[in-house]
Amino acid sequence: MKTVYAVTRGCTKCGWCAHECQVGAITVDRDGAHIDPNKCTGCGCCYDNCASEAIEKRIITPA
Amino acid sequence: MLEYRREEDGIVEPQRVLPVESEYDVIVAGGGIAGVGAAIAAARGGARTLVIEQTSGLGGLATMGLVNIPLDYRSGIGEEMIRELEAVDGHWHRNSDPEKHKLVLDRMVRGAGCDILFVTSVVDAVMRGNAICGVVIESKSGRQAILGKRVIDCSGDADAAYYAGCEYSVGRESDGYVQGCSLEFRLGGVDWDAYQNSECKANDPRWEALIEQGLQAGDLPYPIDNHLNWMTHVPGRPEHCGMDEVSICFAHSRHCKPLEVRDLTRMYLEGREQCDILWKFIRTYVPGFGKSWLIDTAPLLGVRDSRRVLGEYTLTGFDVARRAKFDDVITITWRGFDVHNPTGPGNQKWFETVIDGETRYITAGLDGYGSSSFPPGGPDALSDYLGRTGEELQDERQKTHYDVPYRCLVPQKVENLLVAGRCLSADFPGQSATRLVMCCNAMGEAAGHAMVLSLKHDIAPRKVDRIELQRRLIDAGCNLGQSERAIPGVTD
Numbered sequence: 279m280k281t282v283y284a285v286t287r288g289c290t291k292c293g294w295c296a297h298e299c300q301v302g303a304i305t306v307d308r309d310g311a312h313i314d315p316n317k318c319t320g321c322g323c324c325y326d327n328c329a330s331e332a333i334e335k336r337i338i339t340p341a
Numbered sequence: 342m343l344e345y346r347r348e349e350d351g352i353v354e355p356q357r358v359l360p361v362e363s364e365y366d367v368i369v370a371g372g373g374i375a376g377v378g379a380a381i382a383a384a385r386g387g388a389r390t391l392v393i394e395q396t397s398g399l400g401g402l403a404t405m406g407l408v409n410i411p412l413d414y415r416s417g418i419g420e421e422m423i424r425e426l427e428a429v430d431g432h433w434h435r436n437s438d439p440e441k442h443k444l445v446l447d448r449m450v451r452g453a454g455c456d457i458l459f460v461t462s463v464v465d466a467v468m469r470g471n472a473i474c475g476v477v478i479e480s481k482s483g484r485q486a487i488l489g490k491r492v493i494d495c496s497g498d499a500d501a502a503y504y505a506g507c508e509y510s511v512g513r514e515s516d517g518y519v520q521g522c523s524l525e526f527r528l529g530g531v532d533w534d535a536y537q538n539s540e541c542k543a544n545d546p547r548w549e550a551l552i553e554q555g556l557q558a559g560d561l562p563y564p565i566d567n568h569l570n571w572m573t574h575v576p577g578r579p580e581h582c583g584m585d586e587v588s589i590c591f592a593h594s595r596h597c598k599p600l601e602v603r604d605l606t607r608m609y610l611e612g613r614e615q616c617d618i619l620w621k622f623i624r625t626y627v628p629g630f631g632k633s634w635l636i637d638t639a640p641l642l643g644v645r646d647s648r649r650v651l652g653e654y655t656l657t658g659f660d661v662a663r664r665a666k667f668d669d670v671i672t673i674t675w676r677g678f679d680v681h682n683p684t685g686p687g688n689q690k691w692f693e694t695v696i697d698g699e700t701r702y703i704t705a706g707l708d709g710y711g712s713s714s715f716p717p718g719g720p721d722a723l724s725d726y727l728g729r730t731g732e733e734l735q736d737e738r739q740k741t742h743y744d745v746p747y748r749c750l751v752p753q754k755v756e757n758l759l760v761a762g763r764c765l766s767a768d769f770p771g772q773s774a775t776r777l778v779m780c781c782n783a784m785g786e787a788a789g790h791a792m793v794l795s796l797k798h799d800i801a802p803r804k805v806d807r808i809e810l811q812r813r814l815i816d817a818g819c820n821l822g823q824s825e826r827a828i829p830g831v832t833d
Contacts, residue, residue, distance in 0.1 A: 288542045293708055297675060297738065297739065328435075329434055
């Protein structure tokens with residue numbers, strides 16, 4: 279079980295999450311922000327700092 | 342009773358003696374979010390400080406304007422403010438509770454030993470030669486003077502600097518129009534979870550399809566400005582109970598003249614009419630808002646820019662785009678351009694300029710594609726500061742911040758005066774990027790510290806040693822970007 283975060287709805291492409299992420303797990307392109315679940319450490323920094331509440335917490339269980 | 346004499350071109354005001362209400366070391370004109378930073382920093386530095394505010398509470402647009410979204414870096418007094426808000430369950434997701442925020446600021450400013458005057462306007466500057474030495478105020482107590490050794494203009498409109506004779510610019514370089522102004526409103530009884538989990542939030546977060554439906558059905562009288570419908574989810578309400586509160590930045594006035602009272606009045610009237618149309622549309626069309634009600638419209642109109650004082654340095658759009666660093670950095674910021682179209686619908690995260698005879702549309706990064714109003718040629722016409730477009734365009738914001746230099750707070754002509762907040766010395770696009778809540782607060786804090794040093798050494802603010810100021814700011818917990826690069830003479 280691992281906690282990761284994912285951009286799921288209403289991303290405004292502002293990019294602050296990518297700036298705040300300490301492990302470089304977030305990239306922003308024309309479609310919006312994307313979080314690499316393999317790099318995400320689950321710290322929640324992006325979630326706390328997303329003013330649009332576009333980021334969701336997910337519990338993933340390795341296969 | 343004074344006798345006014347009528348003349349051809351107006352009324353002659355009789356000469357009178359203004360009572361000196363009080364004397365201070367530092368007068369802060371304007372108790373918005375910049376003024377709060379300035380007042381706390383000055384008062385904690387031992388200066389007898391007064392903050393003069395035209396409304397009935399501190400925080401300006403962040404509280405009275407319902408722009409309860411303290412974006413940008415948390416640092417210094419701003420960091421402390423967010424911690425205080427969190428302690429009263431008044432902050433989450435970079436959104437704040439405007440009511441709790443007001444009280445937090447009252448307590449922080451009074452706790453620093455600073456005096457406050459509410460419902461008071463600064464209507465003139467008292468000068469000694471080219472140095473400001475006080476302000477004239479008007480309030481319920483009439484017209485009075487307050488003398489101060491130093492003045493920090495955090496009025497937003499640069500009122501004190503204007504009366505002191507500073508040079509300034511207003512609006513867009515091409516036509517002088519300022520950004521669209523917004524009257525914000527708050528809705529209660531929102532089922533936030535229902536909205537968050539809706540198709541609408543996932544697929545139509547700007548409500549473009551909904552607005553079209555509203556138009557077709559006749560529920561919207563005209564195509565409302567398709568500004569990103571920025572919503573601020575007010576914290577501290579019971580979570581997941583379907584009774585959330587949100588602030589909404591949706592209403593816009595255009596062709597604004599925020600320095601003219603008749604046009605300000607027009608914008609309040611127009612803003613409230615727009616809010617009435619918009620909240621009813623939202624209640625009918627947006628999932629989760631079906632049982633919502635209008636709590637209030639903001640008591641303070643969201644004026645995004647007006648006077649920009651001409652300082653020793655003018656921060657430019659290119660400085661923002663290239664993420665400029667300055668030796669005399671006093672705060673850092675990260676945001677790109679954010680221009681609410683002055684003369685038409687939409688939001689522009691780019692600015693127009695001419696390079697080598699060719700018109701260019703410069704953006705700070707991929708946020709340019711998040712505009713809702715694009716230049717001719719659409720998104721593909723956007724370029725970064727080096728002219729790269731399309732796939733080649735670089736998002737400089739993802740690499741680093743940029744600096745606000747001390748010189749942007751120092752007016753060219755007038756002594757003993759600093760400016761801070763949205764009236765800083767910047768060009769139109771530069772100002773559009775540096776007007777966020779936390780950046781304005783940090784500029785104010787730097788100005789407060791600078792005045793303490795200016796008083797301590799008995800020198801003009803423009804002569805304050807930037808190294809001593811920067812060391813003081815870093816000691817106070819301010820983020821000057823020192824972890825990312827060496828500041829000459831300070832951290833190298």
